[in-house]
Amino acid sequence: MSSPRPDSATGGEFTSDEMMTVAAARSLRDEAVCFVGIGLPSTAANLARRTHAPGLVLIYESGTLGAEPERLPLSIGDGVLAETADSVVGVPEIFNYWLQPGRVDVGFLGGAQVDRYGNINTTVIGDDYHDPKVRLPGAGGAPEIATSCGEVLIVMRHNPKAFVSAVDFVTSVGHGRDGRAREQLGLPGKGPVRVITDLGVLEPEPATGELILSRVAPEVGVEEVRAATGWPLRTADEVGMQEPPTERELTILRELKATVGNGESS
Amino acid sequence: MARILQLDTAVAELVDDGDTVALEGFTHLIPVAAGHEIIRQRTRNLTLVRMTPDVIYDQLIGAGCADKLVFSWGGNPGVGSLHRFRDAVQHSWPVPLEIEEHSHAGMANRYVAGASGLPFAVLRGYAGTDLPNHTDTISTVRCPFTGEELAAVAALSPDVGIVHAQRADRAGNVQLWGITGVQKETVLASARSLVTVEEVVDELPEQPGAMVLPTWAVTAVAEVPGGAHPSYAQGYYERDNGYYQDWDAIGRDRERFREWLDTEIHGAERSAR
Numbered sequence: 053m054s055s056p057r058p059d060s061a062t063g064g065e066f067t068s069d070e071m072m073t074v075a076a077a078r079s080l081r082d083e084a085v086c087f088v089g090i091g092l093p094s095t096a097a098n099l100a101r102r103t104h105a106p107g108l109v110l111i112y113e114s115g116t117l118g119a120e121p122e123r124l125p126l127s128i129g130d131g132v133l134a135e136t137a138d139s140v141v142g143v144p145e146i147f148n149y150w151l152q153p154g155r156v157d158v159g160f161l162g163g164a165q166v167d168r169y170g171n172i173n174t175t176v177i178g179d180d181y182h183d184p185k186v187r188l189p190g191a192g193g194a195p196e197i198a199t200s201c202g203e204v205l206i207v208m209r210h211n212p213k214a215f216v217s218a219v220d221f222v223t224s225v226g227h228g229r230d231g232r233a234r235e236q237l238g239l240p241g242k243g244p245v246r247v248i249t250d251l252g253v254l255e256p257e258p259a260t261g262e263l264i265l266s267r268v269a270p271e272v273g274v275e276e277v278r279a280a281t282g283w284p285l286r287t288a289d290e291v292g293m294q295e296p297p298t299e300r301e302l303t304i305l306r307e308l309k310a311t312v313g314n315g316e317s318s
Numbered sequence: 319m320a321r322i323l324q325l326d327t328a329v330a331e332l333v334d335d336g337d338t339v340a341l342e343g344f345t346h347l348i349p350v351a352a353g354h355e356i357i358r359q360r361t362r363n364l365t366l367v368r369m370t371p372d373v374i375y376d377q378l379i380g381a382g383c384a385d386k387l388v389f390s391w392g393g394n395p396g397v398g399s400l401h402r403f404r405d406a407v408q409h410s411w412p413v414p415l416e417i418e419e420h421s422h423a424g425m426a427n428r429y430v431a432g433a434s435g436l437p438f439a440v441l442r443g444y445a446g447t448d449l450p451n452h453t454d455t456i457s458t459v460r461c462p463f464t465g466e467e468l469a470a471v472a473a474l475s476p477d478v479g480i481v482h483a484q485r486a487d488r489a490g491n492v493q494l495w496g497i498t499g500v501q502k503e504t505v506l507a508s509a510r511s512l513v514t515v516e517e518v519v520d521e522l523p524e525q526p527g528a529m530v531l532p533t534w535a536v537t538a539v540a541e542v543p544g545g546a547h548p549s550y551a552q553g554y555y556e557r558d559n560g561y562y563q564d565w566d567a568i569g570r571d572r573e574r575f576r577e578w579l580d581t582e583i584h585g586a587e588r589s590a591r
Contacts, residue, residue, distance in 0.1 A: 090396060113422060114344050114497045126559055127395045129345020131552050134496045140527065143344055143369070143500050144430045147423040152442055175419070181452050187407040189393035189400075191421040192370075195447050225446030237445045 066297050068250035069209075070305060071269050073099065074297040075248045076160070076207050083107040084157040087197050090128050092207050093160030095308060098124060102304050111156060113193040115141045123311035147193070151200050154240050159201030161244075162208050164188050165219045168262050168283045169233075170206065170226025170244035172198070173219035181221065191223050198224035199237075203245045210249035210280045217283040231261025251277045252294065257286075267292045320490025320536040322518060325545075328538045329355040332510050333364075337477040340367035340508060341374065344499025345395060346552060349482040350374045351545035352514050357381045357583050367476055369425045369500065373548070373565050376400040379415060380575050381583070386416040388474070390425045394569075397562050401569040411572065419453050424471045428455070429500045431473035432507025443469040479508030482546045483531070484553055485522065486515045490533035493522045496552030498529060505531055514542040516554050 076096035080086055082105040088097045094112075098121065101108045110119045114128040118138030125133050134140050141149075150156065163172040164186075174194060178185035198204055204226075208214055218229065225233055226244045234243050244263075247254040252268040265277055265287040278285045297305070323331070333339055333356055341349050353374040356364075365386040368375055372395060378384055380402030392403050406415035420428070427439035440459060450456040455472040481501040483494035492513045494501065505511040513531065518541045522530070548561030568574050 114346070115499065116497070126557060127345050129395075129497050129499075129549070129557075131346070131496065131550060131556065134346070134552060140497060142498050142502065143422065144426040144503065147426055148430075148441070152423070175448070181448075184408065187404045190389065190391050190419055191447075191449065192391035193422040195421040195445075195449065196423040196441075196443050199445050200442065222446065222448045228446055233446050239445055240442075 066302055068269060070297055070302060071294065072207065072209075072248055072250045073305060074301050075253065075294055076205060077103065077301070079205050079246060079248065080105050080108055080158060083109070085109040085111065085155060087111050087113070087151065087156045087159040087193075087201055089113070089160055089162070089193075090125065092162065095124060095305070096207070097160070098308055099301070099305050102308070103301060111146070111150060113143070113146055115143055115146050117141060117150065124308055126312060147196060151196055154200060154202065156200065157202040159197035159204045161194055161197060161204055161206050161224060163194075163206075163223065165214055165216050166206055166208055166226070166247060167216050167219045169228060169231045170247065170256060170261070170263055171219050171222045171228065172206065172224040172226065173221045174223045175221040177220055179220065194224040198226070198243065199239045199241060201241050203242045206244050206247040208247065208249055210251040210277065212280055212282045215281045215283075227256055227261030251280060255288070262286070264288055265291055267294050269294050270296050320486075320492075320513070320533045320539045322486075322488065322490060323538045323540050325351060325355050325514065325540040325542050326359070328512050328540045329359055332478050332512050332538060333359075333361055334477075335361055336363045338365040338367060339478045339480065340474070340476040340504050341480045342368060342500050342504040343482055343546065343549060344370065344497055346497040346499065346550060347482040347494065347501065347546050348372070348374060348549035349480045349514050349545060350547060350549065351542045352480045352482070352512060352540075353378055354583055357383060357579070367474060369422055370395070371400065371403060373400070373562060373569075376402040376565070376569050379403050379406050380412070380569070381579055382412040384415060385413060386418065388418040388420070390420045390422045394562055394565060396559070397566050401566070402575060405572070418455060419449060420456065420471065421449065424456065424469070425474070426500055426503070428471050428474040429503035429507050431471070432475040433503040436473055438470045438472050440468050440470055445469070474507055476504070476508040477510065479504040479511045480514070481505060481511075482514045482542075482551070484515065484551055485517050485519050486513065486539045486541075487519055487522050490536055490539045491522060492531040492533075492536060492539065493525060493528050494531070495525055495528035502529060502531065505536060510537045511535075512538045512540065514540045514545040516543055516545070516551050517541060
């Protein structure tokens, strides 16, 4: 179901990455407490704060509570976060006092691989942990963000290498290897409620925990998303189309991105 | 009482072959100059501990100083991979590197246990992940009051903890502020500690939000202006993002890395301070 891009609504062109960032920003409700990583999540959270969610509270794992950076931070330890935060605390405190007891509403995660149940791998590619094909950075804050935040948003670029049937290593649990792990493990948070990609949005089917396609990006067809997904992707009864970015969203996003000195690679 | 030493003397006295050494600083105040001095002294068989082994650990690993790494996130922040780390894990170059892998929450709590003089720490962590299958310092413990099963992680008690701070006074009291990561826990968890500082001053000025590590909790202080570069020291200088980006190309290639090692570390003059 390919749809023409409604240029009249945006006043111009936009990239699929911009659509993804705007969709991620729109997923953040005003006054939510959000655990933010650097790169796309940080861009999206700062965009949300400048548009519909001025009361969004940003927490970075470097220990800054309520950071209000006037430019995009270059790393999670950027001085602009410490200088604008309500409080700066140590790393043990961020995880033990603020994340672990469930004070954070939304966690943003990405990774090298995500599977059909929303499990994330940022550890190794390949079957042998001790002799990996590719050694990835590892867990960072993600395992506990995945279990303790009220809900998790996953933001990743869509391709068959990244969207796999089963991840090689579960670094951060989504809905588990069988889609039912959260209940069995008694995890406090809901886990991944949405996977936002450059091609659309996947959401877990309540009965199975399996990610299914619920929305496509403008000008993207269902078959294109299926081709970019490493398992037989099922769709919601009705697949909607994402609202393109508004002119205001695009303007603010581009201004924001111009404030960061280096790229968005992570 | 902390002794004020030159950096090369402090590293020579405190860091021995085979030690477990933690250099901490969570993106801010990374003790890079101390790491370079460890490379310069050709220290070997270290177990390196650090939550976020970034460029400085890539350099230590590539130089062959370590045979084990204990960590929770190994990447070049904002840029990409650590190629020397990957080369060591994937191809055992220049020497095989054993790894002990945790999450940030696990590592932070391991330092807390070490600083607290406890054998382990408790957290709600690692649930549903594959990490406990590969890391034997992750286990479980049952709460004696509620019966709940929780994650347990072994304490970290390094032989040497090294951090960087903004300043110290001549008695060796250390003052640091901004993003403080696990620096305090690292110093308190370690048998010996070295704090490199931007400057040694006659009297520590009032600094809102600053933490002070008292001289009697620190083994040695070395004055190393710019000692956190290319990371930053709040109130002194900004992060050098270009260095992190340039490192990608140097670290990617063994020959370019060797050249860097020869010219920037072994060929460079020993740190005057």
